[in-house]
Amino acid sequence: MSGVFGFFAPDGGGAAETAYFGLYALQHRGQESAGLAVSDGRRIRIRKGMGLVTQVLTDEAVANMPGSISIGHVRYSKAGEPHVANAQPLLGFTQHGQLALAHDGKLTNAPSLRQRLQRDGAVLQTTTDSELILNLIARQTGDPFEEAVVKAIGALRGAFSVVLMTNDKLIGFRDYAGIRPLSIGRHGEATILASESAAFDTIGADRVRDVEPGELVVVDAQGLRTRQLQPAQAAFCVFEYIYFARPDSHLAERNVHLIRKAIGRQLARESRIAADLVIPAPDSGTSAALGYAEESGIPFDFGLMKNRYVGRTFIQPTPALRQKGVRIKLNPVSALLKDQRVIVVDDSIVRGTTSGKTVEMLKDAGAREVHMAIASPPFIHACHYGIDIANTDDLIAAHRTQEEVRKIIGADSLHYLSLSGLYKALQMPGTGLCTACFTGEYPLGVGEPQSTSDLLEDEE
Numbered sequence: 123m124s125g126v127f128g129f130f131a132p133d134g135g136g137a138a139e140t141a142y143f144g145l146y147a148l149q150h151r152g153q154e155s156a157g158l159a160v161s162d163g164r165r166i167r168i169r170k171g172m173g174l175v176t177q178v179l180t181d182e183a184v185a186n187m188p189g190s191i192s193i194g195h196v197r198y199s200k201a202g203e204p205h206v207a208n209a210q211p212l213l214g215f216t217q218h219g220q221l222a223l224a225h226d227g228k229l230t231n232a233p234s235l236r237q238r239l240q241r242d243g244a245v246l247q248t249t250t251d252s253e254l255i256l257n258l259i260a261r262q263t264g265d266p267f268e269e270a271v272v273k274a275i276g277a278l279r280g281a282f283s284v285v286l287m288t289n290d291k292l293i294g295f296r297d298y299a300g301i302r303p304l305s306i307g308r309h310g311e312a313t314i315l316a317s318e319s320a321a322f323d324t325i326g327a328d329r330v331r332d333v334e335p336g337e338l339v340v341v342d343a344q345g346l347r348t349r350q351l352q353p354a355q356a357a358f359c360v361f362e363y364i365y366f367a368r369p370d371s372h373l374a375e376r377n378v379h380l381i382r383k384a385i386g387r388q389l390a391r392e393s394r395i396a397a398d399l400v401i402p403a404p405d406s407g408t409s410a411a412l413g414y415a416e417e418s419g420i421p422f423d424f425g426l427m428k429n430r431y432v433g434r435t436f437i438q439p440t441p442a443l444r445q446k447g448v449r450i451k452l453n454p455v456s457a458l459l460k461d462q463r464v465i466v467v468d469d470s471i472v473r474g475t476t477s478g479k480t481v482e483m484l485k486d487a488g489a490r491e492v493h494m495a496i497a498s499p500p501f502i503h504a505c506h507y508g509i510d511i512a513n514t515d516d517l518i519a520a521h522r523t524q525e526e527v528r529k530i531i532g533a534d535s536l537h538y539l540s541l542s543g544l545y546k547a548l549q550m551p552g553t554g555l556c557t558a559c560f561t562g563e564y565p566l567g568v569g570e571p572q573s574t575s576d577l578l579e580d581e582e
């Protein structure tokens with residue numbers, strides 16, 4: 123998963139600063155690397171590196187990137203190795219001039235595209251799918267430039283929400299299933315593209331609408347124009363609603379926090395646990411826990427406190443310190459938990475390690491019973507569309523019964539939301555969503571369509 127951001131201001135200026143704040147709002151979508159590309163109309167400057175937005179994009183760096191068009195990216199490692207070369211945006215010097223590109227998603231035909239490009243002499247410098255997209259675009263001809271982009275999109279399979287810029291254009295496009303989000307915003311005369319609408323709020327822009335699945339958006343001095351390249355067959359990632367997106371974002375016209383509360387209410391209706399207290403697993407379980415408490419009438423409180431200043435990397439405690447119970451990220455509120463029957467609401471159980479530690483911590487703090495209520499169905503299939511869970515063996519529920527999982531995590535009971543309950547809470551009948559990690563039904567397939575190489579040959 124990554125976050126992408128694009129900005130075009132016809133009246134000039136401020137593109138770097140605006141993208142900085144937009145990326146800051148999207149930081150939850152990736153903390154491994156960050157980057158920004160800005161055009162002043164003649165050249166594109168780029169700055170990227172490993173770390174958080176504030177670490178990579180310093181005041182000085184942002185101040186030295188004048189221009190009115192920008193794209194930015196925050197990245198969580200997926201297909202590529204965690205390495206600075208894989209940080210985005212990617213910049214290329216091409217027959218179309220300088221091109222910068224940032225991508226969220228994962229191509230299902232990346233291996234054959236890579237093989238084909240390399241056989242044709244391409245020198246690839248990263249292990250990202252994004253570089254394949256940039257190379258494909260660079261090789262196509264077209265006038266205006268977006269015709270080359272359209273040809274390249276025809277060769278892509280899988281999940282992609284992309285922002286792309288030249289010296290005078292901002293372009294965005296999404297795969298025909300619209301697996302990963304991308305929205306259009308407006309601030310005065312400026313147009314913004316962003317993974318989530320929280321980025322618009324941060325910079326004072328208004329959300330206009332989502333980029334439709336299969337749609338291409340071009341913004342330049344002539345204004346904004348769009349093209350539907352392929353008929354949309356929407357299959358939006360349901361996990362964006364459950365976990366990935368910020369609660370204050372709007373996805374497909376609906377607020378994520380309110381959706382998560384509805385999911386929590388549905389979970390309460392389905393699980394009916396006798397308990398004294400509902401607590402969220404911080405922070406991702408908070409909205410669903412609120413809904414659970416409202417529906418069940420069981421009091422809500424914060425039983426686990428999170429240290430908000432813990433970064434992704436810190437000195438790991440020694441085994442001796444761990445034995446002493448050193449707690450870095452989470453600490454239970456013993457005074458609240460003592461002798462209580464506690465329901466912990468969490469968004470999902472993936473590997474199960476965190477859930478096991480949470481149950482242990484709550485029991486050590488004096489909780490009499492700990493019940494886990496999970497705001498999604500069992501996660502049993504790998505994701506092939508850009509989430510870093512590519513191996514089914516890593517999933518605790520993949521080859522175990524619910525009772526086996528309960529025993530491993532040590533909870534007194536374990537409750538999952540049903541798939542039909544999830545659809546009900548989302549007010550969606552099951553169409554328009556990717557739910558493959560629960561069902562194994564992959565809307566874009568998982569492998570290489572036979573026609574990919576033929577398609578490339580046709581185009582060249």
Ligand code: SF4
Nearest residue numbers: 359360505556558559
């Ligand atoms: S498999 Fe799961 S995580 Fe991956 S895109 Fe589909 S719903 Fe989202």
